Amino acid sequence: LGEDAVERHHFEQELQRLNGRIIEMGSKAERMIHAAVQGLVDHNAALAQSVMPLEREVNHMQVENDEIALKLLATQQPVATDLRFLVSAMKVNSELERISDQAVNIAETTLILVKEPPLKRIIDLPLMAREAMDMLRESLESFVKHDVILAKGVIMKDDRVDAFKDQLFRELLTYMISDGSTIPRAISLLLITRNLERIGDQATNIAEEVIYMVEGRDVRHPEKPPKDKV
Amino acid sequence: LGEDAVERHHFEQELQRLNGRIIEMGSKAERMIHAAVQGLVDHNAALAQSVMPLEREVNHMQVENDEIALKLLATQQPVATDLRFLVSAMKVNSELERISDQAVNIAETTLILVKEPPLKRIIDLPLMAREAMDMLRESLESFVKHDVILAKGVIMKDDRVDAFKDQLFRELLTYMISDGSTIPRAISLLLITRNLERIGDQATNIAEEVIYMVEGRDVRHPEKPPKDKV
Numbered sequence: 001l002g003e004d005a006v007e008r009h010h011f012e013q014e015l016q017r018l019n020g021r022i023i024e025m026g027s028k029a030e031r032m033i034h035a036a037v038q039g040l041v042d043h044n045a046a047l048a049q050s051v052m053p054l055e056r057e058v059n060h061m062q063v064e065n066d067e068i069a070l071k072l073l074a075t076q077q078p079v080a081t082d083l084r085f086l087v088s089a090m091k092v093n094s095e096l097e098r099i100s101d102q103a104v105n106i107a108e109t110t111l112i113l114v115k116e117p118p119l120k121r122i123i124d125l126p127l128m129a130r131e132a133m134d135m136l137r138e139s140l141e142s143f144v145k146h147d148v149i150l151a152k153g154v155i156m157k158d159d160r161v162d163a164f165k166d167q168l169f170r171e172l173l174t175y176m177i178s179d180g181s182t183i184p185r186a187i188s189l190l191l192i193t194r195n196l197e198r199i200g201d202q203a204t205n206i207a208e209e210v211i212y213m214v215e216g217r218d219v220r221h222p223e224k225p226p227k228d229k230v
Numbered sequence: 231l232g233e234d235a236v237e238r239h240h241f242e243q244e245l246q247r248l249n250g251r252i253i254e255m256g257s258k259a260e261r262m263i264h265a266a267v268q269g270l271v272d273h274n275a276a277l278a279q280s281v282m283p284l285e286r287e288v289n290h291m292q293v294e295n296d297e298i299a300l301k302l303l304a305t306q307q308p309v310a311t312d313l314r315f316l317v318s319a320m321k322v323n324s325e326l327e328r329i330s331d332q333a334v335n336i337a338e339t340t341l342i343l344v345k346e347p348p349l350k351r352i353i354d355l356p357l358m359a360r361e362a363m364d365m366l367r368e369s370l371e372s373f374v375k376h377d378v379i380l381a382k383g384v385i386m387k388d389d390r391v392d393a394f395k396d397q398l399f400r401e402l403l404t405y406m407i408s409d410g411s412t413i414p415r416a417i418s419l420l421l422i423t424r425n426l427e428r429i430g431d432q433a434t435n436i437a438e439e440v441i442y443m444v445e446g447r448d449v450r451h452p453e454k455p456p457k458d459k460v
Binding site for chain 2: 060062063070074077079084090094176177178180183184187190194220221
């Protein structure tokens, strides 16, 4: 093998390593979302608390991933596809860290809610969380596989997350209006729906970045809202 | 002048152009926040509506700035300080676009609220918005001047934005509990305080990026929360 081929082989290995780390970070973030929401469903403070050490791991991985990508940018000076991949990897890396922040917000609200009697049986919130977690996992899968079809599927799913948010808002409003003593708990639940909505938006950002990376076409700011285009 | 010096001069010019565009984007985002909140204070739908075309301009600038930065990365293959600056510029560019999204969210909520009789005189919300706008402007100034002291000042101010958020939450809660008919409007106002809080967080992200860029030290994830370190 020539020196160039050896160099190229090393570069490819480093890109694969970065891909693997991004999937691992995503799986940690998914566990965080699940634990935060399940802690609420089960009224289990310890489960919600388990989110916190995972956030430190995700933060640590984000810093290291940025360093890996920057080092490759500086030493390999990639162009074209490789350059675009590294820039996209850094953006995905940021989104993942933000998603884990949202999971921490949910866990913090859960820790407040478990001190109170439950306002209602929690049924729709875990379904909404499931949609958001699916979007997250599929967006990362689309990133490592450069799979535009899968990325477009993620973007379509965001409507379902938004529909859950609207439905839960109306339901919580009826609680608040009929019994003022429910207001603080209802607002806490409302804020959790907003955190889950944000996670859906962030998975959408990742999916849009994948389309941009693969097709070189910017879908982040369509002139018409995406719904009109389907 | 040698060829290298000419090349270098061109590169410096492009970096300055990128700086100028980031300041311009920030000033548009600031106008958006101001119009969205002032529209609420004045019960003025047209003012809130004026936010929407500005968002399209900001989105457009974000895409172009990314292209400028990517082109410089690909053609100039910068190392060390220049590389770090370009990567930071792309991150700041993303944060600015998100900040303008928050301003749009505020404007949309304002457009709902102006159809109803005002819940209360709006006094603290514009003060909170002012803090967030100051943080935004100073974070961008710290970016283009590589001014770590200014960046640290921005991070300190975030506590004030958070204090406004907590105070407004308690106040809105008393409205909701004493009169159920105020709940939808109070929740709308509550969501605006969350949007402003997010803008403060995003300006903090920019300031942390500046410190990272200049000092090469990652302040994004301190082991202890920042308050303990002051």
